[in-house]
Amino acid sequence: MPQPPSSLQLGGSLLTKSPKQARGTAQRPEWFGYYAGYSTSFVDEALTYLNLDQDARVLDPWNGSGTTTDVVERRGFHGVGYDLNPAVVIVARARLLRSDVRPSHRSLGKVIVRDSARLAAADFLDGEPLSAWFSPKAAAALRGIERAIQRDLISPTEYVRIAAKGSLSDISPLAAYYYVALFRTVRRLLAGFKTSNPTWTRFPESPRHRLRPSTQVIHAAFDEEVERMFMGIEEAPAVTSSAQVDLGDSTSIKLGRHEVDAVVSSPPYCTRIDYAVSMRPELAVLGMTALEFRALRLSMLGCTILGAASTSTAVPDDWGASCAQLLDGIRRHPSHGSASYYYPTHVNYFASLFASYAEIARVLRPGGRAILVVQDSYYKELHTDLQAVTSQMCQGLGLTLELRRDYSSRNTKAAVNTRRLKYRNTADATESVLVFSRS
Numbered sequence: 001m002p003q004p005p006s007s008l009q010l011g012g013s014l015l016t017k018s019p020k021q022a023r024g025t026a027q028r029p030e031w032f033g034y035y036a037g038y039s040t041s042f043v044d045e046a047l048t049y050l051n052l053d054q055d056a057r058v059l060d061p062w063n064g065s066g067t068t069t070d071v072v073e074r075r076g077f078h079g080v081g082y083d084l085n086p087a088v089v090i091v092a093r094a095r096l097l098r099s100d101v102r103p104s105h106r107s108l109g110k111v112i113v114r115d116s117a118r119l120a121a122a123d124f125l126d127g128e129p130l131s132a133w134f135s136p137k138a139a140a141a142l143r144g145i146e147r148a149i150q151r152d153l154i155s156p157t158e159y160v161r162i163a164a165k166g167s168l169s170d171i172s173p174l175a176a177y178y179y180v181a182l183f184r185t186v187r188r189l190l191a192g193f194k195t196s197n198p199t200w201t202r203f204p205e206s207p208r209h210r211l212r213p214s215t216q217v218i219h220a221a222f223d224e225e226v227e228r229m230f231m232g233i234e235e236a237p238a239v240t241s242s243a244q245v246d247l248g249d250s251t252s253i254k255l256g257r258h259e260v261d262a263v264v265s266s267p268p269y270c271t272r273i274d275y276a277v278s279m280r281p282e283l284a285v286l287g288m289t290a291l292e293f294r295a296l297r298l299s300m301l302g303c304t305i306l307g308a309a310s311t312s313t314a315v316p317d318d319w320g321a322s323c324a325q326l327l328d329g330i331r332r333h334p335s336h337g338s339a340s341y342y343y344p345t346h347v348n349y350f351a352s353l354f355a356s357y358a359e360i361a362r363v364l365r366p367g368g369r370a371i372l373v374v375q376d377s378y379y380k381e382l383h384t385d386l387q388a389v390t391s392q393m394c395q396g397l398g399l400t401l402e403l404r405r406d407y408s409s410r411n412t413k414a415a416v417n418t419r420r421l422k423y424r425n426t427a428d429a430t431e432s433v434l435v436f437s438r439s
């Protein structure tokens, strides 16, 4: 049965609040506090606007820390969320934990710590990634906790590096929850390596400068994070989560044609945020090797490094006039690196963005709608009008723009990078909600 039309819809005033507003204030404390494109209240409002049938499937192909799938499931719809970064997929899976948490789960943290003691072997993993920051003994204690989570909650017999897995669907929300507690423990121990750039965690100057917390300190920190997170779990009505939250690439979505009723999402913006770099400590917890890390970075939208395959020069017509004009401007720009580095990285970004929009159009059922939050930015003085680019790309793919709402956003990465202001007077950006319907 369709839900009754909401007052928001009748009043025609979709999304009166900025997508970013109320971030972290809605519902439970942010124990999953990683970069999120928008707030839970935004997704809530978007779902009300969409007026979906109760058995509707809602997709987020850039699910990040899982704001969309969390809210979609709370509202009783079926959430499908994909992301390439295994660390955020784990966070998104942990967020599906509801009142199926029993008091006994609280003490599981103690069991994990106890079991970790005999699993804390040095050099268990070749080239232990955690030893980039921690002494061998401390890295082994942290790895011991990770191995105990696997042994107690995933498989009693077999250890598999999470970073090497093709799917994370066998990691229950409960196991994912203890992984998040371990992520938080590592972050906490790394506090001294934080920099003014929130996406960058410094490395020690030499192996001598690595951290050497005692096993006792590590265990106490883990215990405390588990406790804190438990306090944040609300008593939601018991619902068996049907969500599909897994690894997946937006340029080849693992769904058939017309399989979803709606999309609510926010693509990576053209602002050079490297989502893999920002989660390097969490990826180290998952045992990610340097090679895998580079491959992950290269596969992500908005990647700031150039791979061997980055030689594309021709701009296809179906990317639209705004995109073609911008790319031409970047290619001809007199500033250093414009033609040799910034042009190909932008071409890569728009190629993946277009491929992702084509996938959204493919999996969305006729009559279905996609709500996309996008933000503009600048390359030097050239305006990257992601709203226009998105509208033009989507139009050619059978997605018609039904509604647009703009919000001014001062809190952009450019605002903290004063060098960029050489080319223009303001660090303001416009964040927009674009609603498309599929013909």
Ligand SMILES: C[S@@+](CC[C@H](N)C(=O)[O-])C[C@H]1O[C@@H](n2cnc3c(N)ncnc32)[C@H](O)[C@@H]1O
Pocket: 035, 036, 037, 038, 061, 062, 063, 064, 065, 066, 067, 068, 082, 083, 084, 085, 088, 248, 249, 250, 251, 265, 266, 267, 268, 269, 275, 276, 299, 300, 301, 302, 352
């Ligand atoms: C803007 S964030 C999404 C934020 C998300 N809507 C939220 O509220 O948490 C972009 C996400 O896209 C992911 N990503 C980048 N390239 C991707 C790709 N090709 N396929 C799937 N996810 C990708 C990044 O790992 C990052 O988590």
